[in-house]
Amino acid sequence: MGPLAINEIISENTNFLLAFFIGIGFGFVLEQGGFSSSRKLAGVFYGYDTVVLKVFFTGAITAMLGLLFFSLFGWIDMDLVYVNETFLWSAIVGGVIMGAGFIMGGYCPGTSFCGAAIGKIDAMIFIIGLFIGIFFFGEAYDFFEPLFHAKDMGSPRISEFFGISEGILVLIVIVAAILMFWIGEWAEKKFPREEY
Amino acid sequence: MEKSKSRKYMNPYLAGILLGLVVLAANFISGRGVGASGAIKSTIVAGVETIAPAHAAGNEFYDNFSKANDGKPIQNWLVFQMLGVIVGGFLSGVISRRLTWKVEHNPKIQSRTRLIFALLGGILFGLGSQLGRGCTSGSALSGMAVLSLGGFISMAAIFGTAFVLAYFFRKLWI
Numbered sequence: 001m002g003p004l005a006i007n008e009i010i011s012e013n014t015n016f017l018l019a020f021f022i023g024i025g026f027g028f029v030l031e032q033g034g035f036s037s038s039r040k041l042a043g044v045f046y047g048y049d050t051v052v053l054k055v056f057f058t059g060a061i062t063a064m065l066g067l068l069f070f071s072l073f074g075w076i077d078m079d080l081v082y083v084n085e086t087f088l089w090s091a092i093v094g095g096v097i098m099g100a101g102f103i104m105g106g107y108c109p110g111t112s113f114c115g116a117a118i119g120k121i122d123a124m125i126f127i128i129g130l131f132i133g134i135f136f137f138g139e140a141y142d143f144f145e146p147l148f149h150a151k152d153m154g155s156p157r158i159s160e161f162f163g164i165s166e167g168i169l170v171l172i173v174i175v176a177a178i179l180m181f182w183i184g185e186w187a188e189k190k191f192p193r194e195e196y
Numbered sequence: 197m198e199k200s201k202s203r204k205y206m207n208p209y210l211a212g213i214l215l216g217l218v219v220l221a222a223n224f225i226s227g228r229g230v231g232a233s234g235a236i237k238s239t240i241v242a243g244v245e246t247i248a249p250a251h252a253a254g255n256e257f258y259d260n261f262s263k264a265n266d267g268k269p270i271q272n273w274l275v276f277q278m279l280g281v282i283v284g285g286f287l288s289g290v291i292s293r294r295l296t297w298k299v300e301h302n303p304k305i306q307s308r309t310r311l312i313f314a315l316l317g318g319i320l321f322g323l324g325s326q327l328g329r330g331c332t333s334g335s336a337l338s339g340m341a342v343l344s345l346g347g348f349i350s351m352a353a354i355f356g357t358a359f360v361l362a363y364f365f366r367k368l369w370i
Contacts, residue, residue, distance in 0.1 A: 017276070028285065046370050054323070059337060062217060063223070084339040107231035116285075121311070122300055131208070133321060138244070141257035147327065181209075
């Protein structure tokens with residue numbers, strides 16, 4: 001049955017329309033969770049507010065488990081679902097640069113649009129920065145290209161990579177997340193902050 | 197700022213479950229996860245093509261993306277999704293009474309400092325998202341949902357680096 005768009009159960013235009021509604025859900029949940037506030041987001045790096053950790057990992061686990069069940073029930077063909085490509089070096093270097101941007105700017109791209117949607121001017125400035133950064137990459141593409149394509153590993157699933165079943169891998173992620181939630185709850189008591 | 201009037205945020209674990217269901221829905225309906233930086237890339241490629249078509253055609257980055265989108269870089273799934281994000285974030289702000297024009301910052305720093313670092317952070321995040329083939333949403337969250345190795349690497353690199361650098365930028369936040 002799923003993915004509906006790839007199995008042509010819905011048309012391309014319907015797919016675009018549904019993308020808009022998925023986006024509404026995405027933006028709504030992020031804002032309700034507090035992701036429109038840079039000071040809440042940055043809190044995870046100082047321990048005073050670990051909402052990022054809790055929402056992000058609960059979200060990742062829910063989606064993983066959901067896809068696992070959907071696949072088990074035959075509701076979705078996981079071979080037709082897009083799996084991100086892995087180019088090892090650009091993934092690491094890109095992630096490091098994004099991490100630096102995160103701690104300096106207090107937002108990531110998705111959350112900055114949520115912040116901007118409720119009037120945060122710092123989020124709007126962050127978005128201007130995103131445009132500059134991506135445009136810069138485009139203009140300097142020849143410089144980045146060797147790194148961008150280095151160490152192409154295809155689109156491996158981490159379970160395949162380690163040679164374990166998907167179920168066991170998801171279980172490991174869940175156990176790790178519970179440990180992190182526990183540390184997060186502890187950190188919020190240890191490094192409290194009243195108003196921010 | 198009417199702190200007393202604005203409603204409290206949702207329980208983070210509940211918000212996480214709902215977020216996971218959104219990612220699940222995206223995969224079930226469209227066979228892909230959610231994202232954010234890709235929509236900006238679409239806009240930039242469309243902009244460069246309109247303003248300087250010859251330049252765009254001669255640049256592999258713009259040209260490849262445009263061709264992958266049948267020559268219509270703006271007509272992209274993520275662009276529609278990000279328009280939804282703005283609407284969804286706004287609706288949530290209306291319901292919870294959080295709509296205000298403000299520069300949110302630590303009272304110990306000036307808003308000018310906050311804005312300078314917001315700009316720098318945005319530039320770095322934008323650049324990094326292209327090397328990383330997606331940002332926290334597209335690469336880390338959605339990548340992890342489909343158990344992509346790259347998704348886990350992105351997540352570890354983004355959060356790991358921010359933790360390591362947190363000490364040096366502590367004056368911005370605490």
